[in-house]
Amino acid sequence: GAVVSQHPSWVICKSGTSVKIECRSLDFQATTMFWYRQFPKQSLMLMATSNEGSKATYEQGVEKDKFLINHASLTLSTLTVTSAHPEDSSFYICSARDGTGRVTEAFFGQGTRLTVV
Amino acid sequence: QKEVEQDPGPLSVPEGAIVSLNCTYSNSAFQYFMWYRQYSRKGPELLMYTYSSGNKEDGRFTAQVDKSSKYISLFIRDSQPSDSATYLCAMGEGGGGNKLTFGTGTQLKVEL
Secondary structure: OOOEEEEOOEEEEOOOOOEEEEEEEOOOOOOEEEEEEEOOOOOEEEEEEEEOOOOOEEOOOOOOOOEEEEEEEOOEEEEEEOOOOHHHOEEEEEEEEOOOOOHHHOEEOOOEEEEEO | OOOEEEOOOOEEEEOOOOEEEEEEEOOOOEEEEEEEEEOOOOOOEEEEEEOOOEEEEEOOEEEEEEOOOOEEEEEEOOOOHHHOEEEEEEEEEOOOOOOEEEOOOEEEEEEO
8 A cells, every 4th residue: 555654753842842743655646634633542533634735624623823734745744733732742643645545545654652741 | 422432442352263343433424434453653554444334355354334223343353463453443424525533443452
């Protein structure tokens, strides 16, 4: 299957700082990328959907000014957690699909574990 | 009430056993159903998906959907230690919508 690479795999940051997470599609053009958050023993929760060249669509309850998403190219989307706080500590996962793919053909990155201290 | 309910486990079985993993849901609008496998500290990997009620088989895996009961299952035959992982069910509405609703995942351990 297609490869989606997420970087970094884990990051520790101080409270109040910002962290950028990258999601790259390595062998296909990702017209749509999805960002999820997963707390321990809880479901993956969709945070936002981004289409290349457009503003991201955020799910209800997700602060768009805190979680900045940029999808400037067909192979790269970034999620920036601004002014991170300990409650933002979570597992962040992206998935990506090409323009012809159904949602069932969205491939996931390996995830980024963020710890805010 | 959550839209998708899944027993978190953990579920421990001996090698070679048949494993049954289940999810129930409340949203009648869900039209497609998926099962993902997630190893520790990794992203989910799609195992199977189906759009209709009934059974779908792929190797040792069988996905079963009963829309009338709002109940889906994943069966794993001849389970192997390498099947040890967390299994997530996910569902989506029709009409080309993007949003998937996930269960919490069931942690499975297959022991030698």
